[in-house]
Amino acid sequence: MAVLSRRVLLVSRDEELDSLLAGRRIAAHLAELAQYEGEGGPGDGGPPPDVALVCDDEAATRRLLGLGVPLVRLSSGHRAAIGPVAEGALHRVHRPGWLPGPWPATPGGARTTGLLAPARTARGRRRSGSLLLISFWDVPAGEADAFVSGPLRQLAAEAVRRTQRCEVVCDTRVESVRDTLQALEGVRVRRAADTDIDALHAGTELLLATPTLGAVALAQARGAPLVFLPPLGDGQRDLADRVTQVVPVPVATDPRDPALWAAGQAGAPDPWSALDPAADDLRGAQRVARTLRQLSLAPL
Known part of the structure; x- marks a missing residue:
């Protein structure tokens, strides 16, 4: 019997550098899931995704929750945790542990990720420019x-x-x-x-x-x-x-x-x-990806 691949929807703001990079770095650890990008809903008219990662977009968060899609809502910038997040989303806040506070209060249930590092940390031997x-x-x-x-x-x-x-x-x-x-x-x-x-x-x-x-x-x-x-x-x-x-x-x-x-x-x-x-923990992207995999298999 064929095993259907789980589908993850990735939503981020192309016009915001932090949002774009955060989404890509987490997606790099989700190779076993079928990935597609969108603006808050399935783009092919098919069934909703099994899980979604939404970086910063509160409107997309609400639309997906309305479809019953389990999701992680990531606040990618260091000041982006201010304000409420739609109830039902798992809220994660990109923040390295060494970055000095004080910080504003985050909505209930929000957790910091540590640093969202790139999947590949090697640099080229012949660097220039x-x-x-x-x-x-x-x-x-x-x-x-x-x-x-x-x-x-x-x-x-x-x-x-x-x-x-x-x-x-x-x-x-x-x-x-x-x-x-x-x-x-x-x-x-x-x-x-x-x-x-x-x-x-x-x-x-x-x-x-x-x-x-x-x-x-x-x-x-x-x-x-x-x-x-x-x-x-x-x-x-x-x-x-x-x-x-x-x-x-x-x-x-x-x-x-x-x-x-x-x-x-x-x-x-x-x-x-x-x-x-x-x-500081550089494995923030892996931890968020692990949460997404768990949600895709056993939604809360």
């Missing part, structure tokens, strides 16, 4: 415009001068960023939803990123250098302040500062050595 990973999610339009028209071009040009090439990946405003950087040789601009960011990072020397948990997880899991781009919006500033209380992550306020680019050179200090290895 820089990766600029930019999130404009929840950033005021004026701040985003000022960054794109001002510091971004200088940062990309300096990255090419220092590391020979520069990959720029952003969740939104892709065309605006591309128009700004199109005259620079050695620069390529990509949309986050169309890019395997974790794999791209494995082949680059230096990660310069807006302060997001997805970027922090990527660098910490690989013991790789990280430079924060100037924080945009209150959420990014808050995360940058919390991280730099514990880990000496430099901030690229002056792209010409040689200390920023020294972080990617051989023999540079490992900023993550400041953390107590026991203070």
